[in-house]
Structures are given as structure tokens and as C-alpha cells.
Amino acid sequence: GEDVEQSLFLSVREGDSSVINCTYTDSSSTYLYWYKQEPGAGLQLLTYIFSNMDMKQDQRLTVLLNKKDKHLSLRIADTQTGDSAIYFCAERDAGNNRKLIWGLGTSLAVNP
Amino acid sequence: DGGITQSPKYLFRKEGQNVTLSCEQNLNHDAMYWYRQDPGQGLRLIYYSQIVNDFQKGDIAEGYSVSREKKESFPLTVTSAQKNPTAFYLCASSIGTQQNIQYFGAGTRLSVL
Numbered sequence: 001g002e003d004v005e006q007s008l009f010l011s012v013r014e015g016d017s018s019v020i021n022c023t024y025t026d027s028s029s030t031y032l033y034w035y036k037q038e039p040g041a042g043l044q045l046l047t048y049i050f051s052n053m054d055m056k057q058d059q060r061l062t063v064l065l066n067k068k069d070k071h072l073s074l075r076i077a078d079t080q081t082g083d084s085a086i087y088f089c090a091e092r093d094a095g096n097n098r099k100l101i102w103g104l105g106t107s108l109a110v111n112p
Numbered sequence: 113d114g115g116i117t118q119s120p121k122y123l124f125r126k127e128g129q130n131v132t133l134s135c136e137q138n139l140n141h142d143a144m145y146w147y148r149q150d151p152g153q154g155l156r157l158i159y160y161s162q163i164v165n166d167f168q169k170g171d172i173a174e175g176y177s178v179s180r181e182k183k184e185s186f187p188l189t190v191t192s193a194q195k196n197p198t199a200f201y202l203c204a205s206s207i208g209t210q211q212n213i214q215y216f217g218a219g220t221r222l223s224v225l
Contacts, residue, residue, distance in 0.1 A: 031210075031211055031212065033213070035216075040219070040221075041218055041219065042116075042118075042202055042216035042217050042218045042219050043155075043202065043204075043216040044216070045213060045214070045215065048211065048213060088154070088155070092212055097210060097212055098143060098160055098162060098168075098212065099157060099160070099170070100157075100212065100214065102154045102155045103154060104152065104153070104154040105154060
């Protein structure tokens with residue numbers, strides 16, 4: 001079945017770049033999403049990309065997609081302490097457009 | 113301000129009791145979703161609804177029920193049949209297009225007394 005995998009933890013220093021990685025299994029055209037969750041809060045959509053794109057940039061965020069390797073990454077430039085959160089990667093389910101397949105989330109710790 | 117409102121923020125359930133979590137959206141979205149979040153397990157889909165008066169089971173629907181009588185409202189009832197209800201519950205909505213971009217409420221944390 002379809003699956004989305006992420007590393008569970010990432011620690012960076014303030015001001016450095018963070019790169020959060022995700023792999024997915026669906027080989028058909030699909031949408032891929034990045035969400036951010038702060039402690040005790042809901043999920044906030046950061047960005048999304050369609051699988052025919054290689055890259056998408058939005059201010060400090062850059063999404064890179066390697067469709068051949070089914071690898072998605074989220075780069076956060078100039079990481080700040082306010083970026084400390086859990087970051088979820090998700091993929092639209094190829095069999096049901098109404099469903100998303102979620103990774104377990106990457107917990108990003110930003111150290112001053 | 114447009115958004116999704118979940119209430120209450122915290123809820124406690126006694127043994128054998130049904131409880132209802134509220135989810136209201138004023139984004140004029142067609143589709144609405146309920147997720148359960150447990151530590152280390154990510155998000156799991158409970159129920160979703162694409163239009164009023166219609167809803168489908170997600171991956172973990174047992175012990176839960178929903179209704180969709182109005183476009184803006186999608187309440188979730190956690191029944192006494194759900195033996196392990198302690199979790200963080202998230203409601204989301206989307207316009208209903210191919211992109212399926214989902215927007216989330218702030219969540220309800222349910223605990224068992």
C-alpha cells in the first residue's frame with residue numbers, strides 16, 4: 001500500500017538552514033503537502049506541490065521534489081526558534097482524492 | 113475572520129458516556145474531515161464528508177459517529193464503544209477540488225476520567 005516516511009527528529013542551530021526529508025510510494029500524478037504543527041495546536045499548511053514540478057519556493061521555504069526517487073524535501077532558510085515544531089509530509093491518496101496519506105512527522109528543534 | 117472552530121478545547125469522558133466534539137467552518141468549504149492524533153502515530157482519518165447529508169468512513173471509524181446536516185457543521189460523537197478514546201482530535205475542511213488542500217482547526221483533547 002501507499003506509505004509516507006519521514007525521519008523523526010532534526011536539530012539545528014538558529015540561523016542555519018533546516019532540511020526535512022520525506023519519501024512516498026505512489027508513482028502516479030499526485031499532490032504533496034507540508035504542514036507545521038506547534039505544541040497543542042492544529043496543523044498549518046505551509047506549502048504544497050504537484051508531482052510534475054521539481055521545485056517550489058515561498059519566502060524562506062523551498063520544496064524540492066525528486067520524482068524518480070519519490071523524495072520530497074522542505075528546506076527552511078535562516079531557521080528561527082519559532083520554527084521549532086513538528087513538520088508533517090502528506091501525499092494525496094491515488095485511489096481516493098479525498099484522502100491524504102500522512103507521515104509520522106519530523107520534530108524540529110532549533111537551538112539558540 | 114474565516115476559519116475552523118473546534119470546541120471544546122479540552123473534554124473529559126466518563127466510562128460508558130457518549131461525548132460530542134463540535135466542528136464549525138465559515139470558509140464555505142464542501143468537504144470536512146475528522147482525524148485522530150496519537151503520539152508517534154501521526155494522523156488517522158475517522159470520517160469525512162464531501163457534501164451535506166453524506167459521509168464516509170475513514171480508516172478508524174469504529175466507535176465514532178458523525179452527521180452533516182449543515183454545510184458548515186460536522187460534529188463527531190465518540191461513543192462508549194470506543195474503548196480507547198484518549199487522543200487529540202482534529203477537524204479539517206477543504207474546498208473539494210483535486211488539490212484537496214485541507215485546513216485545520218485548533219483541535220480538541222479528549223481524556224477519560
